[in-house]
Amino acid sequence: MRHIISVLLENEAGALSRVAGLFSARGYNIESLTVAPTEDATLSRMTIVTSGSDEVIEQINKQLNKLVDVVKVVDLSEGDHIERELMLVKVRAMGKDREEMKRMADIFRGRIIDVTDKDYTIELTGPGSKLDAFLKAIDPAAILETVRTGASGIGRGDRVLKV
């Protein structure tokens, strides 16, 4: 099953490689991993999307907690949460396709953030499934380049991950 795990960790050199190393050493899956400092500059927040049986996910949680740099671990998928991912897509936009591409971007609430006479660069935010849906909806031949950040997640309501 897919899980989305949030980790608060010391913002120290090497902390990211400790987490990445743990996943590769123990053979756990990483679908995506994003990390950036929080409002408290001494802490980083990481979101890991992974998958595995209940036993594997339990071990992932325990092993993450065991890392000395890790302050807190929460499996967001255990409760209500919101996930967002950012995607930038460069698409061919010429002739009659140019207007169609603009319309598709609007339908998906994307924004065109760069324009040339041949192509658009579209910014799209949402859960991963929405980004996938957009890519399916447009002509595959029109896609020149995509880049995705991987999911970030946060608990709904008063679920807060803080030190």
Next chain:
Amino acid sequence: MFRVSFLKQPGHRGPSVRAGKKIMQLSGAEIVVRCLQAEGVEHVFGYPGGAVLFLYDELFKQDMVKHVLVRHEQAAVHAADAYARSTDKVGVALVTSGPGVTNAVTGIATAFMDSIPMVIITGQVPTHAIGEDAFQECDTVGITRPCVKHNFLIKDIKDLAVTIKKAFYIASTGRPGPVVVDIPKDITALKAEFEYPKTISMRSYNPVVKGHPGQIKKAAKLLLEAKRPMIYTGGGVILGDASVELAQLVRALGYPCTNTLMGLGGYPATDPQNLGMLGMHGTYEANMAMQHCDVLLAVGARFDDRVIGNPKHFFEEPRQIIHIDIDPASISKRVKVDVPVVGNVRDVLKELMRQIEAARGGPDKAALKAWWTQIGQWRSRDCLKYDRSSAIIKPQFVVETLYKVTKGEAFVTSDVGQHQMWAAQFYKFDKPRRWINSGGLGTMGVGLPYAMGVQLAHPKATVACVTGEASVQMCIQELSTCKQYRLPIKMINLNNRYMGMVRQWQEFFHGNRYSESYMDALPDFVRLAEAYGHVGMRIEKPADVEPALKEAFARKKELVFMDFLTDQTENVFPMVPGGKGLSEMILV
């Protein structure tokens, strides 16, 4: 750019007074040595090199911390590791950058797998040279990351003292483990104010100590309801200094007990309630009781593959499992447990004992009697029997005689292989921290450096190293260290001219094709020992075993290398083949 002052400036050395406090201006190297002194470190095992010269210079100027010069960095880490295993102190090793570190990695990984508290100080090229492929540079933090509990690279001399404090704290608390502190050379020359922190707290590191009382209550209830109970204990009992509490519990309940390879000595081996070691080369009775019990209490053990064999087979018999461990990640890792208790084993065992005493009614006596009768039947199989009338020396006989001659009082280290298993099976350890071996990583070559660490920690004790002619050659150069420090270790070399355990597997599972497991062109160990300035003995006949051992152990001040020519075809029994279940043993 900073400027490194290589000259001692007397004006900066004395204490300066700020806000009524004495604060010392010291060089990084002095700070490291002061930290070690403050931690009460008596011995540092190491090998000098370019990146640690300032540190060695400071060690030279004092005599509180004694440095032990090994002949290879791997041995420095092993010796410090054994120093920790045989005491309850943190072992300390000091090596230089680059090859010093890579040589040390085997030792670090060995300590990590067995959760040994250690601090390894490594030199690093100067800060400005890091990343430039400088001479003797390697990414120490990167290379050691998967085999340490934690590691640090010091980038600012202001962090030096507090980081060393953290290193000792992390190494020795929770589930212990090795911690590497990588110190660039310029940091050891720079100066800073020195104050050693008395205590430390880290928001990201708070190991659990006390077990959950509700869980312990559940455990007590389950234990008392057992019809066929079994207590299985591992290295956690040794590391957690909980053997007294374990013995109280086992005796109060009257239940059978087994120790893992790492847990030998946790419960007295000569006590009738002890069924001997379990696992791949465990006794028939211990493995059968493990497989057929209805309630299993696991204490400081981790259900690894060499202990329970195939977990699927293990689960073919229904049983309830209570698991006490300080590391939550050890619980339900290979085997799902019913009552997990996370905590320091000693405190949890004490509380468990209190709960059992408070409970109304004791164990089910009739069921227990029937269970012991069953165990007695398994025991009568005499699974450790061997040919005592052999004209060739049997390795088991050497270990049995060693036990007799040393009256069971020796510290015994071993290398890895058949001799290790025979030592574990035939030397009866009644006390914890007497059996020193590499259980998790299975590192050949540890035996001799382990014996050095133990002998330095216990100068008056009898220390024997049970080894084989293959393993011992992996760190044989340490015979030179033993001469330098006059370590009167007794080397028991069970020489069968084979990598015995490899040969055994080839005999059982690879059609007797002894691929590269025969040792041709062995050295003359007697003359080799003599060349290093020690006493060498060769023993070829069973009748000579006891007199030779007596003579060797009577030489209290000398290292004696005893080369026993043993039966080449002897195998270790019982054996649970890889991937098989505990009750699928090959018996003699």
